[in-house]
Amino acid sequence: MIDTNKIEELTELDKKHFLHPTSPIGQQQKEGPSFIFTEGNGVFLTDMKGNKLIDGMSSLWNVNIGHGREEISEVAKEQMKKLAFSSCFATFSNEPAIRLAAKLAEIAPGDLSTTFFTSGGSESNDTAYKLARHYWVLKGKPNKQKIISRTKSYHGVSMGATSATGLKPFRDFTTSIAPDFHYVDHFSTKSLRSLIEQEGPETVAAFIAEPVQGAGGVHIASDGYFQEVREICDEYDILFITDEVITGFGRTGTYFGIDHYGVTPDMMCFAKGVTSGYAQLGGVMISETLHKEFKELSTGTLLHGYTYSGHAMACAVALKNIEIIERENLVENAAVMGQEMLQGFQSLQEKHSMIGEVRALGLMGAVEIVKDKQTNERFESPLAPQVVNEAAKRGLILRSVVFDGQDTLVFAPPLIMTKEDITSLISILDETFTSVTKDAV
Ligand code: PLP
Numbered sequence: 001m002i003d004t005n006k007i008e009e010l011t012e013l014d015k016k017h018f019l020h021p022t023s024p025i026g027q028q029q030k031e032g033p034s035f036i037f038t039e040g041n042g043v044f045l046t047d048m049k050g051n052k053l054i055d056g057m058s059s060l061w062n063v064n065i066g067h068g069r070e071e072i073s074e075v076a077k078e079q080m081k082k083l084a085f086s087s088c089f090a091t092f093s094n095e096p097a098i099r100l101a102a103k104l105a106e107i108a109p110g111d112l113s114t115t116f117f118t119s120g121g122s123e124s125n126d127t128a129y130k131l132a133r134h135y136w137v138l139k140g141k142p143n144k145q146k147i148i149s150r151t152k153s154y155h156g157v158s159m160g161a162t163s164a165t166g167l168k169p170f171r172d173f174t175t176s177i178a179p180d181f182h183y184v185d186h187f188s189t190k191s192l193r194s195l196i197e198q199e200g201p202e203t204v205a206a207f208i209a210e211p212v213q214g215a216g217g218v219h220i221a222s223d224g225y226f227q228e229v230r231e232i233c234d235e236y237d238i239l240f241i242t243d244e245v246i247t248g249f250g251r252t253g254t255y256f257g258i259d260h261y262g263v264t265p266d267m268m269c270f271a272k273g274v275t276s277g278y279a280q281l282g283g284v285m286i287s288e289t290l291h292k293e294f295k296e297l298s299t300g301t302l303l304h305g306y307t308y309s310g311h312a313m314a315c316a317v318a319l320k321n322i323e324i325i326e327r328e329n330l331v332e333n334a335a336v337m338g339q340e341m342l343q344g345f346q347s348l349q350e351k352h353s354m355i356g357e358v359r360a361l362g363l364m365g366a367v368e369i370v371k372d373k374q375t376n377e378r379f380e381s382p383l384a385p386q387v388v389n390e391a392a393k394r395g396l397i398l399r400s401v402v403f404d405g406q407d408t409l410v411f412a413p414p415l416i417m418t419k420e421d422i423t424s425l426i427s428i429l430d431e432t433f434t435s436v437t438k439d440a441v
Pocket of ligand 1: 060119120121122123125154155156157210214215243244245246271272
C-alpha cells in the first residue's frame with residue numbers, strides 16, 4: 001500500500017533538512033525528492049510509490065553485484081558482531097583488512113601488491129597525490145610536486161581530488177583550488193609530453209588518469225594511448241596513477257580498466273565496486289618497487305591515515321563482494337553483456353535520427369544526442385536531461401552529461417545484467433527516444 005502521508009512527511013523533511021550531494025538545489029526545494037527508494041533487488045530499485053526501475057547506473061557506477069544480496073548482509077552482521085572496527089594506525093591490524101590486501105594483490109595488474117585503505121574515491125586520490133609527493137621527498141627531489149590530470153576527468157570532491165578534476169565546473173564551484181595541479185588534453189599524449197617539457201620534469205610528481213573517463217561522458221582512450229603514457233612517465237621519471245574508482249572490479253569487462261592496455265601503473269586508486277556500495281571503502285595500491293623504496297627510505301612515521309582506513313566490517317564486505325564477482329563470472333558477463341548493450345545502442349542509432357555516436361567498453365557506455373547526424377550539430381539546449389526524466393518515467397535510471405557542450409547519456413548497469421535485462425533497457429530507451437523526438441521536432 002502506498003502511504004501518501006508518509007511520502008508527504010518525508011518530502012517536507014527532505015526539503016528542510018537534507019542538503020543533497022551534487023544536486024539541483026532549486027529543484028529539490030521546489031519539488032522535493034523525485035524518488036524515495038525503499039528497496040533494491042538485483043538490477044531493480046523500488047521507491048515508496050511502488051515504482052520499480054532498472055538501475056541503469058548501478059546507482060553511482062558502484063553496485064556491481066546488484067542490490068539486495070543477503071550473503072553480504074550476513075557477512076556484515078557477523079563481522080559487526082565479532083569486531084566492527086578497530087584502529088589500523090601504527091602497527092594495529094585486523095584479519096579482514098589483511099586478507100583483503102592480500103586478495104587485491106592477487107587480482108591487481110602487474111606488481112601492484114600493497115594497499116593503503118580509505119573510505120572512498122576522493123580520499124584514495126588525495127592519498128595517491130600525497131604518497132607521490134612524499135615519495136619524491138624521500139628520493140631527495142622535493143620539487144617534484146606537480147600533479148598532471150586530463151580534461152574531462154573526474155577524480156572526486158575533496159580539495160585535492162577537485163583540484164585534479166578536469167571538468168572545470170567542479171573546480172569553479174570553489175573560489176580557490178589547491179596549487180600545483182595541471183591539465184592536458186584527455187586523448188593526446190603529445191599534450192602530456194609538451195606540458196611536462198614546459199613545466200620541467202623536475203617539477204612533476206605524477207600523472208593521473210581514469211582508464212575510461214566516467215563522469216566526464218564515458219570517453220574511451222585509443223588502443224595505444226596508455227602504453228605511450230607509461231613510456232612518457234618512465235622517460236621523465238614521473239609516477240603514473242590510474243583512477244580505477246569506476247573501472248575497477250569488472251566494470252569494463254576486465255578486472256581493472258587498465259588491463260585492456262596491458263600496462264601497470266605505479267599506483268592504482270579504487271573504491272565503489274570493491275564493495276559494490278554495500279560498505280564505504282576505497283584504497284590505493286602501490287607497486288612492489290614503490291613499496292620497497294618506501295620501506296628503505298622512510299625514517300619516521302607515514303603521517304597519513306584515515307580513522308576508517310582498514311575498517312574491519314567494510315573489508316569483510318569487500319572480500320565477500322569479490323568472491324561473488326569471481327563465483328558468478330561477473331567480469332566475463334560484463335564483457336559479453338557490454339557487447340549486447342552496444343549492439344542495442346547501434347540498432348537504436350539506425351532507428352532514431354537524434355542518436356549520434358554510441359560507445360561502450362564492458363558495461364560502461366554512452367549515447368550522444370545530436371540534432372544532425374551528418375554534421376554532429378547539437379541541439380541549442382541539451383536534450384539528455386529530458387531523456388533521463390522520460391526514461392525514469394518508463395522505468396529506467398540513466399544519467400546525462402552536459403559538460404563542455406556535450407549532450408550525452410551514460411550507462412553503467414550492474415554486472416549481473418542478463419540478455420533479457422539488456423533487452424528491457426534498450427526497449428525503454430527506444431520508447432523514450434520516440435517520445436522525446438516527437439517533442440523535439
Ligand atoms: N574517481 C572517479 C573516477 C569517480 O568516478 C569518483 C566518483 O564518482 C571519484 C573518484 C570520487 O569517489 P567518491 O565519490 O567515493 O569520493
